[in-house]
Amino acid sequence: MSVQGVGDPVDRSRTVREVGERRLIGELTRAAAGAGTSDGGSAPDIVIGSGDDAAVIDTAGPTVISTDTAVQGRHFRFDWSDARTVGARAVIQASADIAAMGARTTGIVVSIACPSSTTVGTVLELNAGIVEATHGIGARVLGGDLVAADQVVLGVTAVGALDGGDPIVVGGARPGDVLAVTGHALGSSAAGLALLIDAQARGTDDLLRAHPGPLAAYRLPAPDLGQGPIAARAGAHAMTDISDGLVEELITMATASGVRLEVRADHVPAGPGVAAAAAALGVDPRSWVLAGGEDHELLAAFPAGAVPAEWTAIGHVAAGSGVWIDGHPIGELHGWGSFDS
């Protein structure tokens, strides 16, 4: 990381090449340190924030860490999402992995690679989204890096604290456990993406405008990541976030735990507007709800009777292996497991 003082505000219409990476890093550091927080960006567990060689954060107990990378053209498009939302989404994705361990995200470091022809405004908006989302989950931006590249590549590494709890692995599900998920959002991101693809193919955004809920969920999922620590305190045996679709995560949990997972499809809480969007596009909504990725809600296995109030039970854990939905092993189902979000 670099250290740089700042001078006058930067003209947002100029490019990264014109302004220089070092000066812009100074702007980003200033934004990370203070903007948008009621306490000026200070927090009792940050010893040294962004601006030195490295940051120092002091939370008692083990550190949980995960990294996520979002690539322009593959994970996001600036004609489908604005820069601020792209930045915020990257934070939510990395922090969902922290929540899935039962931890609270305390800080993030960010790497922004972008063409030197990118406007300063775009970089500042990306950063503003990163800072807003980070502050929104009670964490702080600890530092970052800005480099030139052929396309925008956004890397977010999140660190978190367990606050005395044990980390919840994906492989701890036990027969007799209840399977449950957070939120009422599954399938939303996949539905929003399908609406965007449909609008592009047909050259009209009529369905997009008619179904704003899934579109907003695609642009910025809003899982309640505080449910990760709540699940840990409730005694969850296994947990993961639903980034690759519910079925994929169930397969991972079943394999890692050495158990069979049985789910009732009609118990899975679909996102608002998913059924209507599916009807409009003439597709089976279950392909989104069961196999659509990027919603970042949490999936956990709880001892019977221990499911927290905010979670929805969707099935249970049995002896054996594999994933069964509505009484059928998923190998007999077609299409859901191969949905590519």
Place this chain on the structure above:
Amino acid sequence: MSVQGVGDPVDRSRTVREVGERRLIGELTRAAAGAGTSDGGSAPDIVIGSGDDAAVIDTAGPTVISTDTAVQGRHFRFDWSDARTVGARAVIQASADIAAMGARTTGIVVSIACPSSTTVGTVLELNAGIVEATHGIGARVLGGDLVAADQVVLGVTAVGALDGGDPIVVGGARPGDVLAVTGHALGSSAAGLALLIDAQARGTDDLLRAHPGPLAAYRLPAPDLGQGPIAARAGAHAMTDISDGLVEELITMATASGVRLEVRADHVPAGPGVAAAAAALGVDPRSWVLAGGEDHELLAAFPAGAVPAEWTAIGHVAAGSGVWIDGHPIGELHGWGSFDS
């Protein structure tokens, strides 16, 4: 981060697209967890290693964190360095920031973005370099991400422990302190880069073959990062790593500390072969030694009498402001400050 089992070894000549990102992540996770370490990759302070949603590392006291990004074509070229060396270099760069705080790197997480046409062999070599360098400094690979992009973008986030010491900021230099640097390497990386550029321009590698030292240093700097904690225990008042060239780091330290830094150019320990390479190319070696970047040696300000044995004194700290070299403020020097590594 993803979780994936592994099956048969992957054909290294196949591409990432052919093998699939998820399968390759499984291979990378396996390599990170075990290969190349005498203890099978286990370490007492790693609670959960790579393979779950996030890793958990337990070191007493505050966590130091920094991130660095290396972009193909800008920070490295595969015709100038092999993939293994590119991976190792990214780890050294991120870990040098941790050392510059007086900390010991305990773990890294890595993000590999690459074209889907990249061979599996290249990705595995990148990863092998990352794992080797990480183990070489006594740390562990905690996890990572693999995504498709138009060019290779390598992101390394390093975390470290202070082991009871205070973090050493860049802005703590005090009048009367002695300025010192680690190693005998300054200018080496810049000299190696200049030799590569010369060889490309002239279409012959005669000088490259005659000056292997700088070339090796460009490909993989080898700072003794253990000197960071040694400096902290010796009572260093300020420290940073020399990533942007000595003069730039001196300016940063002088500005952040509110002091004047005075350096004797002939006291600065140049890398072996730097003078000879400069003579061969007909340039002033001081442009590399004073302004060349990417050597990642450490610069620190110590109380008089407290400079550790392995460090070389290059000057002292005085009241005032700015950076003076051989009795002249650097504003009067030409060329050194604008060297672009």
